[in-house]
Amino acid sequence: MSENNKRTEIGDLGEFGLIDRLTKDVKIKHKTTAKGVGDDAAVFDYGGDEYTVLSTDILLEGIHFDLSFMPLQHLGYKAIAVNVSDIAAMNAIPEQVTVSIAVTNRFSVEAIEMIYEGINAACENYNVDLVGGDTTSSRQGLCISVTAVGRVKKDKISYRSGAKKGDILCVTGDLGGAYMGLQVLLREKTVFEANPKMQPNLDNYQYVAGRQLRPEARTDVIHELDELGVVPTSMIDVSDGVASEVLHICKASNVGAVVYEDKLPIDQDTFDVAHEFKIASKTPALNGGEDYELLFTIKQEDFSKLEKNANVFFIGYIDEAENGARLFTEGEQTLPLTAQGWKHF
Amino acid sequence: MSENNKRTEIGDLGEFGLIDRLTKDVKIKHKTTAKGVGDDAAVFDYGGDEYTVLSTDILLEGIHFDLSFMPLQHLGYKAIAVNVSDIAAMNAIPEQVTVSIAVTNRFSVEAIEMIYEGINAACENYNVDLVGGDTTSSRQGLCISVTAVGRVKKDKISYRSGAKKGDILCVTGDLGGAYMGLQVLLREKTVFEANPKMQPNLDNYQYVAGRQLRPEARTDVIHELDELGVVPTSMIDVSDGVASEVLHICKASNVGAVVYEDKLPIDQDTFDVAHEFKIASKTPALNGGEDYELLFTIKQEDFSKLEKNANVFFIGYIDEAENGARLFTEGEQTLPLTAQGWKHF
Structure with missing residues (x-):
């Protein structure tokens, strides 16, 4: 392979930076x-x-x-x-x-x-x-x-690019479970490899392991939104962690956002497993990947249609672009929202 | 992996047998x-x-x-x-x-x-x-x-399944070049690996190497057929060798076919390289893969529209199913047409 001597590591750009670079000149015919x-x-x-x-x-x-x-x-x-x-x-x-x-x-x-x-x-x-x-x-x-x-x-149709200031940020289910499930599975694998007589015991980890091994796509919510007459102004699925996805919506829609840490839906099992692993449960909720819930924004006028819906959690709102994407923490601090996301490289 | 003790090797079924087995119960909703x-x-x-x-x-x-x-x-x-x-x-x-x-x-x-x-x-x-x-x-x-x-x-639209008895078998370009190109490239690789000072010399093998490394899809012929008002009664692309593709058309259309060995288009370069490799050039033409020409059938009444077309070669005809797929050799023998094709397994 001749590579003209110059060598940029993929990790320096990251997955999204790489895709941007590779597709920047694409013309639609x-x-x-x-x-x-x-x-x-x-x-x-x-x-x-x-x-x-x-x-x-x-x-x-x-x-x-x-x-x-x-x-x-x-x-x-x-x-x-x-x-x-x-x-x-x-x-x-x-x-x-x-x-x-x-x-x-x-x-x-x-x-x-x-x-x-x-x-x-x-x-x-x-x-x-x-x-x-x-x-x-x-x-x-x-x-x-x-x-x-x-x-x-x-x-x-809902693009990533349709969010407007004042829209409400919604997510369809609890977050961080798939990530904690992965941690449990990796730990059990290590135990098993060290001592093959130790059979993995996942009895106490059914929920999080299931979130990792058998995630569900939320087509049910798409049908529900249709029945309720709600069209999300923007939408993305949570494959890389909700922080990363909020940033995608902000970039595509040219808006800012506020996410309330205490509004992030976290299952009790996820919370318990995170505690066992000595991880603050907000971390996998924000940055753990593979939950495959939907993150979307709605107009304020649609709030009443979803207010009592068991499948929809309200986690923040869309702000002006110049305010950036921010996390409002349980300690009432305001921090820039950052994405660790899944970096496969 | 628990596999219920039974183990069938993929090679026993082959690629096409495997796909048939995996998709036999697929229902369209x-x-x-x-x-x-x-x-x-x-x-x-x-x-x-x-x-x-x-x-x-x-x-x-x-x-x-x-x-x-x-x-x-x-x-x-x-x-x-x-x-x-x-x-x-x-x-x-x-x-x-x-x-x-x-x-x-x-x-x-x-x-x-x-x-x-x-x-x-x-x-x-x-x-x-x-x-x-x-x-x-x-x-x-x-x-x-x-x-x-x-x-x-x-x-x-042209499916594999539309060929009828009496239709003419056509192919859009010369066959076997990609296979002979692969043989040359593999030989040069072996030489280079044995002695890295020996730089590969592909000067005499430009055509066949190009057929392997940079095949073209024949969209040009699709436009041409459209202009000439010819709709193939069946069509498939030649990725696994023309013998294999003729058999696919025969199976999907429930017909037989006759292929004339002496009608198979073979480029002079392919012929020469095959000779150098001591291979009868008909073998890669019939069974070499990756030429990416189109194999198609036309009604006899459309023959006059394509008769003088430089992109279309007539290699045989569609026969009754009970006669099977046969190869009429240069030695005037009639043999069953068999597919070696590309078996990746």
């Missing part, structure tokens, strides 16, 4: 492309009153999942759920998925069938059609790539 | 899904007079490409071209692509930019919009997943 790079999904306009939205994701063994504690069925389920979540984040209803799997020959047909059990269960649960399947070999590790396609009425 | 698993692309019907088609592919280092002789720009170009080729194989015009790349930290930002140079060149050349990009880390090796989307008028 087709009128069917309503939105390209920069949101949870690409948006296509084929005429009529609906948009088609498309999202794609790649999951790699050793990076996105660890087969020493991730059952194959759960992996298949999660691969579909995280892509469906991106479709939901556009306020769209998913309809189709394609799945490409690459495996080494250490995987048997039966093992791949277990992955497909999870894929089929997720397709059933999210009411999507599996319309393409491809299985190829890999030299090392398992790799799953999923593309999801959905539709949304044009006047109901 | 949405009226927008016009065609799911089983063709070059999935087909969506959003009303109107056009279909949307979607195809996805995953390319892995060490399986689908070898970075010791594959320049990064060419890799980016090829990743787009092979997906665009699947869209073309539906007689559709590609419009959008998304690209997910996973790399280890041995790749610099500049190296990834080189891949994107090729991606952007291909997007320019095939007139497609890059609408989604995702870059993540991998533990080992480079992995590229591309999804391509296109459109076609409903009365012009």
